Amino acid sequence: MNVEDNYCGFFEGTEKLLEMWFSCSDGDMEDCDVRKIPRAALESLLKLVKCEIISFKKNEQIDAYVLSESSMFVSKSRFILKTCGSTTLLRAVQPLLYLVQEYTGFDEVLDIFYSRKNFIRPELQLQPHTSFEDEVGVLDGLFEDGAAYCLGRVNQDCWYLYTLNPPDNFVGVQAPDQTLEVIMQQLDSKIMRIFTKKVCSTAQEATHRSGIDMLFPGIVIDDFLFDPCGYSMNGLLKGGYYITIHITPEPHCSYVSFETNAPQESYQDLILGLMKTFNPGKFTMTVFANKASVAANAPSECQECHFKNYQRKELQLCEFKNYNLTYALFAKAPS
Amino acid sequence: MNVEDNYCGFFEGTEKLLEMWFSCSDGDMEDCDVRKIPRAALESLLKLVKCEIISFKKNEQIDAYVLSESSMFVSKSRFILKTCGSTTLLRAVQPLLYLVQEYTGFDEVLDIFYSRKNFIRPELQLQPHTSFEDEVGVLDGLFEDGAAYCLGRVNQDCWYLYTLNPPDNFVGVQAPDQTLEVIMQQLDSKIMRIFTKKVCSTAQEATHRSGIDMLFPGIVIDDFLFDPCGYSMNGLLKGGYYITIHITPEPHCSYVSFETNAPQESYQDLILGLMKTFNPGKFTMTVFANKASVAANAPSECQECHFKNYQRKELQLCEFKNYNLTYALFAKAPS
Numbered sequence: 122m123n124v125e126d127n128y129c130g131f132f133e134g135t136e137k138l139l140e141m142w143f144s145c146s147d148g149d150m151e152d153c154d155v156r157k158i159p160r161a162a163l164e165s166l167l168k169l170v171k172c173e174i175i176s177f178k179k180n181e182q183i184d185a186y187v188l189s190e191s192s193m194f195v196s197k198s199r200f201i202l203k204t205c206g207s208t209t210l211l212r213a214v215q216p217l218l219y220l221v222q223e224y225t226g227f228d229e230v231l232d233i234f235y236s237r238k239n240f241i242r243p244e245l246q247l248q249p250h251t252s253f254e255d256e257v258g259v260l261d262g263l264f265e266d267g268a269a270y271c272l273g274r275v276n277q278d279c280w281y282l283y284t285l286n287p288p289d290n291f292v293g294v295q296a297p298d299q300t301l302e303v304i305m306q307q308l309d310s311k312i313m314r315i316f317t318k319k320v321c322s323t324a325q326e327a328t329h330r331s332g333i334d335m336l337f338p339g340i341v342i343d344d345f346l347f348d349p350c351g352y353s354m355n356g357l358l359k360g361g362y363y364i365t366i367h368i369t370p371e372p373h374c375s376y377v378s379f380e381t382n383a384p385q386e387s388y389q390d391l392i393l394g395l396m397k398t399f400n401p402g403k404f405t406m407t408v409f410a411n412k413a414s415v416a417a418n419a420p421s422e423c424q425e426c427h428f429k430n431y432q433r434k435e436l437q438l439c440e441f442k443n444y445n446l447t448y449a450l451f452a453k454a455p456s
Numbered sequence: 457m458n459v460e461d462n463y464c465g466f467f468e469g470t471e472k473l474l475e476m477w478f479s480c481s482d483g484d485m486e487d488c489d490v491r492k493i494p495r496a497a498l499e500s501l502l503k504l505v506k507c508e509i510i511s512f513k514k515n516e517q518i519d520a521y522v523l524s525e526s527s528m529f530v531s532k533s534r535f536i537l538k539t540c541g542s543t544t545l546l547r548a549v550q551p552l553l554y555l556v557q558e559y560t561g562f563d564e565v566l567d568i569f570y571s572r573k574n575f576i577r578p579e580l581q582l583q584p585h586t587s588f589e590d591e592v593g594v595l596d597g598l599f600e601d602g603a604a605y606c607l608g609r610v611n612q613d614c615w616y617l618y619t620l621n622p623p624d625n626f627v628g629v630q631a632p633d634q635t636l637e638v639i640m641q642q643l644d645s646k647i648m649r650i651f652t653k654k655v656c657s658t659a660q661e662a663t664h665r666s667g668i669d670m671l672f673p674g675i676v677i678d679d680f681l682f683d684p685c686g687y688s689m690n691g692l693l694k695g696g697y698y699i700t701i702h703i704t705p706e707p708h709c710s711y712v713s714f715e716t717n718a719p720q721e722s723y724q725d726l727i728l729g730l731m732k733t734f735n736p737g738k739f740t741m742t743v744f745a746n747k748a749s750v751a752a753n754a755p756s757e758c759q760e761c762h763f764k765n766y767q768r769k770e771l772q773l774c775e776f777k778n779y780n781l782t783y784a785l786f787a788k789a790p791s
Binding site for chain 1 (some may be wrong): 603604605610611774775
């Protein structure tokens with residue numbers, strides 16, 4: 122056994138991802154804003170999750186936080202929290218609902234998306250994250266009409282999702298909205314070494330040497346290189362769009378996630394760029410797009426996606442009330 | 457509480473469904489036939505499942521058994537076992553592999569499909585059927601490259617599937633093959649009363665009064681009416697095609713399943729016929745079709761399916777190595 126394979130060296134890169142949208146029952150949202158929640162209240166919230174803020178950047182549309190474990194994005198009507206390791210994200214949902222009620226002017230949850238890939242080592246997670254069933258139990262206790270899904274293989278690579286999918290009178294997010302997430306594993310160890318303090322002394326150096334800065338030229342970057350290794354970055358685009366990348370470089374549990382809400386009619390070129398930048402052994406791709414999104418056809422387009430050297434192992438398409446979702450798993454063809 | 461709502465009156469109509477295809481490693485399958493397994497051996501196998509044969513019909517391509525709990529179909533290279541109640545179907549898989557090796561000339565499993573809807577009362581099931589996880593455990597112990605899926609909502613209506621989905625060198629079932637399954641619940645109690653001894657004295661009478669005999673005119677029917685209630689039928693068509701219908705009429709746990717491998721370019725008219733015959737409050741539809749099947753486009757056609765008075769609540773499409781699968785859930789619109 123390689124020394125790096127031992128228990129102490131393990132880190133669960135797999136993030137829990139929560140995205141919530143809020144609205145007002147009286148329809149007047151002019152003065153409502155999730156960013157009205159005070160910083161101290163957010164910090165208390167993150168204590169429940171077992172992580173903390175380590176960097177912050179903002180523009181007119183979005184407050185972007187780099188966390189000790191991943192990222193948080195807060196905008197007018199949307200709250201995104203993404204946390205890796207053995208953090209306890211779902212312990213923050215009920216307190217968050219309270220903070221929204223208390224400070225923001227919003228009084229309704231418009232939609233919720235809780236998702237994650239299967240953990241590499243689920244036995245190291247804390248309640249309620251020890252199983253998806255328990256996670257669903259917490260969410261079902263807070264929301265009516267919550268629908269829980271498992272895409273991919275229950276017994277291998279899969280991706281869990283909890284969302285609201287209520288009957289007929291459901292409005293949901295009407296503005297164009299889309300999310301692409303690419304979760305990469307079995308990464309190129311030469312590339313992963315860039316994201317260690319041994320090779321790079323600053324985050325900026327790692328961002329540049331890896332080519333991350335070329336994925337979205339001109340993007341405003343807030344990056345962080347952990348000691349001895351690990352990397353996080355938030356990138357802000359105009360129009361309320363973000364990208365975020367998180368990297369666990371250790372060879373035996375290497376993991377890179379990429380996420381963006383930037384609208385594109387096709388994500389093929391972007392994904393090709395990610396393959397070139399990170400060279401993963403396998404990756405899952407999920408695309409969410411609502412009816413108003415320019416990416417609305419991305420799901421069917423994904424059926425035709427081809428990535429050189431990769432075979433598509435899984436493809437599933439789901440139609441929800443308001444969103445179409447594509448899940449695909451690609452793995453390197455044996456050479 | 458209605459007297460019929462009490463515990464004693466509950467019956468789990470939800471079937472476990474196993475379909476296995478066999479082949480020969482040397483390619484010469486002329487003398488191979490699953491029907492070479494002796495009747496006594498099949499009876500022993502069914503004892504492990506906790507059910508027995510109650511009726512039998514055959515034609516040149518297929519041996520069709522009505523069981524005390526659902527049905528069994530045996531043809532040259534395919535074995536289908538479908539059992540409801542608290543039967544223990546998966547306890548028969550390893551013994552079946554032994555019988556196939558011993559009697560049939562086949563020495564390879566070409567593909568396997570184990571599927572079921574979520575149980576109404578899972579706590580009444582016996583091991584390994586108490587959870588899908590345990591069922592997958594049994595199958596993973598017997599097969600390499602088994603892939604387990606959950607379609608629909610993990611926390612509400614869903615449909616579980618285990619199949620082989622191995623890498624590159626996989627051949628699978630090459631002959632045109634397709635299966636439509638429609639699982640209906642919350643049925644019209646006036647129609648369900650037909651399937652009781654109070655209303656009909658013979659199975660033939662129930663088959664005729666319900667209109668089941670008009671679903672596939674000219675089909676050879678083997679039907680059975682249980683005392684005091686419940687109904688099963690197998691129907692044989694030329695070319696190795698079958699239909700099978702199983703009915704649990706009790707109002708508080710009403711359940712009707714319809715299954716066929718008859719090829720149709722579109723199943724819309726057939727499903728409309730089922731809606732007219734049984735008038736369910738909700739139903740799931742699954743369509744499996746391999747590349748050679750005339751039903752290969754049924755999945756995408758299903759996206760456009762409309763059934764009067766019903767709303768589509770779920771739609772998922774999956775691409776497997778050799779088959780495309782569609783899962784859809786429809787429920788009556790509130791009137």
